[in-house]
Amino acid sequence: MVEPVNSSLGKMLLEEVSPVVMVLCTPLVEETFLKNGLSFVETLKPFCNFSNIDVPVRTSGDQLYRLKKFTLRLFNAADIRQPNVEVAKQRLEHVITQAGEKVFHDLESDPPQITDILSNSESEIAPTWFQYYNKELIRTLSFSDHEAFDHPVACLLVVSSKDEDPLNKFVDLFNTNRLPSLLNDGVMDPKILKHFLLVHDNQDATTERLTSKVLSEMRSTFGNNECNLLCTNSSKEGNVEHQANPWASFKSSVPAEKLGCALTGDDIGEIKELMQEFASRHIIPYMEQKVRDLNQQISATRKGLRNQIKNLWWRKGKDDIPDSTKGSIYTFSSTESQIRILGDYAFMLHDYELALSSYRLISTDYKLDKAWKHYAGVQEMMGLAYFISDQSIKEAEYCMENASSTYMKLGKSGFQNATRCGLWWAEMLKARDQYKEAASVYFRICGEEPLHAAVMLEQASYCFVLTKPAMLHKYGFHLVLSGDHYKICDQVNHAIRTYRSAISVYESTTWSHIKDHVYFHIGQWYAIVGMNDVAVRNMLRVLDCGNQSKSTQEIFLRDFFDIVKKTGMKHEVVGLRLPIISMSSLQVIYEDHRTYASQASALVEESIWQSLEDDIIPSLNSGKSNWLELQSKLLPKKYKESNVCVVGESVKLDMEFRNPLLISTSVTSVSLICELTENSDDLKLVEKETSSLSLGTEHNQVTTSGFSSFTLSEVDFTLGGGEKKLVRLTVTPSEEGILKIVGVRWELSGSIVGVHYFQSVPTKAKTNKAKRKNKLTPTDALKFLVIKSLPRLEGSVDHLPDKLYAGDLRYLVLELKNNSESPIKNLKMKISHPRFVNPESHEEELTPGFPDCLKKGPEQNTVQRETSRTSVFAFPKDVSLQGDRSLRWPLWLRAAIPGTISLYFTIYYEMENVSSIMKYRTLRMHYSLQVLPSLETSFEITPSPSRLQEFLVRMDIVNRANSDSFEIHQLSTVGCRWGISLLQPVDTILPSKSILPGQGLSCFFMIKDCRKPGTEEEKTTSILPSQTDIKLITQDDDEKLFDIVNSPLASFHESERSCHGTSDQLSPNTVDFILISRLAKSSNPSAEQDLPKILSHHSCHNRIRSSIPLSWSLDGPKTMYHDFSTSFCEIKLKMVIRNTSDGFLSVSINTIDGLPDAAAPTPSSGNLSGWRYVPAITEEMKLTSDVMGSRLGKPPPSMESSPPFIWSGSSSTKVQIQPLSRTEIPLQISVFSPGVYNLCSYTLTWELSEHENALSSTSSGICQGYPCYLTVLQSE
């Protein structure tokens, strides 16, 4: 802590509470001194502060002490009056305005950082003009009537030697009429020390003799000691320059060099000496004397018990006097005033003990008198006396608080005094490091006047910084408050200054509400003072004000654009936050050797393409020896890893713009910022687009001009409130070199340009290199090696429907086009779903049109296609594309399975005589199809019970489509082995002709194995192709059947087969069916052209199903004629058993004689083993069969009547049958009478084992014999 005397308050008190000297001078004196640019008082002022006057003083006590520091205050007599309130106010305002002009130039700089503020000391934080302001503020209260320290102690009468009759002038000067009113009113004591001074102007040499004469006259008239001569202006030329001009700090309006130009060093010395002498010889002794006199007088009247009581009694008597605050009740001669004068004189002579005791004495009196203003003034002085004498801190504070609150109680009149008191109090607290309390004192004296409040609040805010620890929140708050007050009284400069400091507090916080307010207002104010650049810079901070209300956002934006307009140019702002660019959404799409047919194909994941292209692009090893190595030779290493793109082909960037506001904003001219450097010397920039703050229109010209080595796309869009938009920007290089995408620029509402640089931003570049090599930095992903123009194949599949039914067969054309002049060759294509798409082997257009071309023509060409298929389709060698010619290649599409299918086509091609960097390219096409379910077929094949070569086929069809119905056209078996035939006429199978949605249908067919029994390995060619197809339509008899042997049906069937392929693919006992259907004609008359023409449904590897691993048939005559009169009839039968399984089968046949129905009920057909074909032999037989079938589960009555037969021959036979082979067993029955016999009374017991002679069987079972009717008739 500083010594109280050396604290700023101490210095202030020394200056402010010091003896006043009233100066009375003639106009000629003033004239003399005005030669120096100074008035008389001003000339003397610098010499009134004595730092070491060293005068011995003895006041009340016997103790002598020495005064060290002493100050005199000189005032012209005219100034000794209470200042006019209005004038004072204007003067204060002037001080502030002046200070504001001074700070104006600092406003452009960046706001101070909070750390800087904290590290600074007090004097650096608070502006220096505060002290000046405070001094002025205190000065407005000088010469008040309730205080005595402004009472003039002495009077200096000055007359020039040029004056006529100087002696009379002296008398005239102290004429009561000319004295200040305060002295005449009796507030101040007019009997004061007088000192006479004769001024002699040395430039005026003529009066020299006169002067000495006048002086001697003066001395004789006024006394020797009271008269002095001051000779000035010794310099004849008047151009003396002073090092460290003493007047400079007192008068700043005039240039310092002019001040005192006529005064030589001797003159100054003389003035100094004069003042020193005046103070030490006259004023101090005079005051000393007066203090002693007053003290004596007061001791006599007021001290001591008797006097106290008397005084009390006397005051009581005055109680009826009304409470008066006017103060006029006390004249200078009243006892109270005398005591006050004693106190103030003692204070000025630094005898604080005496001062305190006097003040204490008087304060009770004032209190009793309810003279509150006087009371408060005394309390104030007591507080200061306590402070400066370094006594009780508590007492001092108490007194100050008391004074302050008493002044406050007086209302408006006391407020000024309260302010001064508060300033002193605050200084006192500051001196004791109680900054927080000081701040609250400043806050108390804010008052209502905004300008005053602003200054006080600002001072309070600095106190909060100086508090340990700093209270930055309050600092900011008070600065903001102060700024608002400054703004109210149009002190914009100061308002900006305070807000600027406040920014340092709020800058790094997330208190966006406050932050937006501060930035917005400071921006507005900067605009008021015309610093639009800075205004814009500050306003930019509030643009991202998504948390504000909509109306606030509108105000922000409107004002912002107004200010931007005022600047009259287009600012380019790096990091403009409206709209916000989502960097995670950034996606780079470019084409190197991989080219994309469409947007959709570019977005497909790279790995899908890679796996697809594995077979067709040159392998990595060979590739390395080819182009990669060459590239590394040709190019500097640093470019080896950059991405490659081709001249004339655009690089696309997708990014997302988001509007954080609730109001819509228009964003225009969005384009990329790129650099293209020449390949040869990479240091030289061909064009640099990243000039940091180049402004406005000319910039735009550069980007759009034709001279540019690349062209940029521009996008305009409007973002609604909170909207996000994905925007695609492109850059197309037109020269070789290194292309770098640096950033993006856009125009906001046509008035401000936002720039965003992509530095160190993670990007999802769609490049396989970036995925393979992790060391690639994101900026590398935006760097491209531009190589010279290459042919680029464009391709599309025409008329590809996006929605079709499963099984739909379409004829499509793949159109390929190469726009460049250089040819491409060696085309290869790979399709991700060979099951769906099948390229035609040659280019010709279809002659008969689709779908007729698929139908069987008159000339049957049953050329078998080679079935070995590769997934890569190589175009014929002679296909080469160039110029405008386009290649139209037919494709077959068949929607194999329902669902959403992504079809990927990749076409590989090589370029001739071009760049060594890129030898080949691929064209990638991606289409997605939606395949709807249509007819679903399932086949069940069961062996015919009676014919080993024949099988029953049950076909179940369900229409799974939602709305469309289908007609069945044709059913075919694939291959030459199986012939198919109808069991019923077509009309009975399908009475309604078409299958409605959701309808199911079962129908039966018979297929026949056309191979010769026993010779399984040989292919039978005896079957006619026509036997493999059945037409399932009745109308349109002329319509031909579809040829399933030829492409494309056959090839699609192949792929279906391989798709459904199982391990036993080659199993001969499978049947493949193709069902061809078409959309029922009436079902959907609209959308005619997109209707499917035909649909093919393939069902492969249908196995012949049965529950037992064997099938057998009992062969023998169906009808016999026998003469029973001769003998019973023996009939030879033959049982053929076929092993249909893969295992070894052992079968034992047990024939049962006797009552067949008791032993085994006749198995009903279809009950156990599925479908049995009962061959129609005769009408009669059929009838029986029907009877049998209709009485299922009941013992047939006919059986009872039928005469029995007996099995002759062995009753039990056991045979072993090899897998998939057959054996014949002879059987014999004996019949005794004519009749119809059911030869079903036998059982087959079978055991199946994996190996021959295996002990354990995997399965076994017993089969009942099935009905086989034999009619024996009596022969004629």
Added chain:
Amino acid sequence: MIVCVAVVGHQNNPLYIQSFTEAEDALKLHHIVHCSLDVIDERVNNPSKSGTTMNEAFLGLLYPALNYKVYGYLTNTKVKFIMVTSDLDVRDTDVRSFFRKFHAAYVDAVSNPFHVPGKKITSRTFSESVTNIVSSYSFN
């Protein structure tokens, strides 16, 4: 009447601030809340001055502004609750119980697994329950 409640994170970042006045004085209340952080810091750093409450979360009256009284509460995780009321005659026990309920609501809100600690509380449930608590206290 409670005019404003706020939750401030341990880095003095606002997590939740809600005023309950009709007038457009959000900015003023923001400033008041922001300023009271200084007082909280002071209280926490000089526990001897506040004296009474070593282990208590309730910090008491922070400072009386012109028309308001500001109360504070500090949780164990150094999250500050600040309440501004326009009632000038308030009993400490009422404020205490208010803060206890408020704390419970806060704990519920941050226990949400989707809440990111240190980020603003956006839960609608939280603001509803705060509104309920606030409306149930009138202090008079």
